[in-house]
Amino acid sequence: MSGHNHHHHDHGGHCHGEHDHSNDITPALQSLLYSQIQFDSITTLNEATPKSGAAIVQKTWAERLNDQPELESDADEQLLMHIPFTGQVKVHSILIWTAPTPSSPKSLKLFKNRDDLDFSTASELSPTQKLEVPQPLPGADVFELPLNRAHWNATTSITLFVEDNWSGGEEDVTKVGYIGFKGQFMALNREPVSFLYEAAANPGDHVANPGLSGVGGRVMPGQ
Template structure:
C-alpha cells in the first residue's frame, strides 16, 4: 500500500492542498487572481452613472476591495452591462464581487463569454453562457466568491456581465468590487510565433548548408 500512497503524493500532501484551498476562500492566492490580465483600458460599461467607474472598480486591488470609492452605480435604470477583455486566454474559476449592504445590491447576473458586441437588447434576448445569483449582502460581509462552471469558461478571452436586476427593485444598482479567479493561459500570439520559429529553423539550416556547399568557404581544406 505504501507504494500506492506514494503514487498519490501521500495523504499528507493531499490534506495540505485542501487546507491551502480553504485559506483561499478569504484571501485568494495572488497568482489565482486575474488582475494583471484584465485590459482595463478596453473595459466598457453601459449605463454607468460616472464615466469609467466600471473600469475603476475592476482596478481596485485586493486590499482595496471593501473601500467605499470608487463605486459603480447604474444611471437610467437598474441594469448594467460590463464588457471585460483579458490580455490572453484564461480559464475562469470564480467571479469575485463585493457590494455594500444596500437595497441596490445586484441579484441576477448573466455572463457571456467572448462577446464584444452586446447591448442591453441582445443581452436580454441571447442565452447567456451562465447565470449566477449574487447573495443578498448583510452588514459585515466580505467578498462573495461565486463559483463558475469551469467547463464553460475554458478558452475565455473576454467576459460580459449583464447585471439584470437588484435585490429590492431599486432604480439603481451599485457594485463596489469585481474580480476573477482562474488560470491565465498565454497571450494568443505566443503559440503562433513559437510555431513560426520552429518551422523556420530547418530551412535556415538548409540554407546555410547550401551556401557552404557552393562557396566552399566553410571547408577550405577539401
C-alpha cells in the same frame, strides 16, 4: 509564544476564537487574473459616472472593501460591463462585493467572448452562465461565485449583465463596489514544440540517404 500554540486535535469549542473564516477567501496571488485584464478597454453601459465600471475592476484585492470608487447605474437598475483580457484565460470564479443595501445586484448573466452586446441582445440571448448574487449582510467580505469551468476555457473576454437588484423593483439604482476574477492564465509554453520535435525524431521517419540527411523525408517506393 503561548498565543500561537495550535493543537490540531483540539477542535472542541475553541475554533470560534482561533480561526477567522473571513480570511478563507483570500485568493493565492497566482489565481487572481488582475494582471491579465485590459483595464483601458473595459466598457460599461448605463453607468452614472464615466469609467466607474473600470475603476471598480482596477481595485486591488487590498482595496476591495473601499467605499469608493463605486459603480452606480444611471437610467434604471441594469448594467452591462464588457471586460477583455490580454490573452486566453480559464475563469474559475467571479469575486464581487457590494455595500449591504437593496441596491446590490441580484441576477447576473455572463457571456463569454462577446463584444457586440447591448441591453436588448443581452436580455434575449441565452448566457454562457447565469448566477444569483447573494444579498450582502453588514460586515460581509467579497462573495466568490464559482463558475462552471468547462464553459470558461479559452476566454478572451467576459461580459456581465446585471438584470436586477435586491430591491424588488423599488430601487432603480444598482451599486457595485468591487469585481475581480480568479482563474488561470493560459501562458504560451513549449509543449507543442516538444511534441513536434519528438515526432520528427521517430527513426521510422528517416532514411540513411545522404541526399535526405536532416530533411526527415521518406524514400517512396520506386525511387
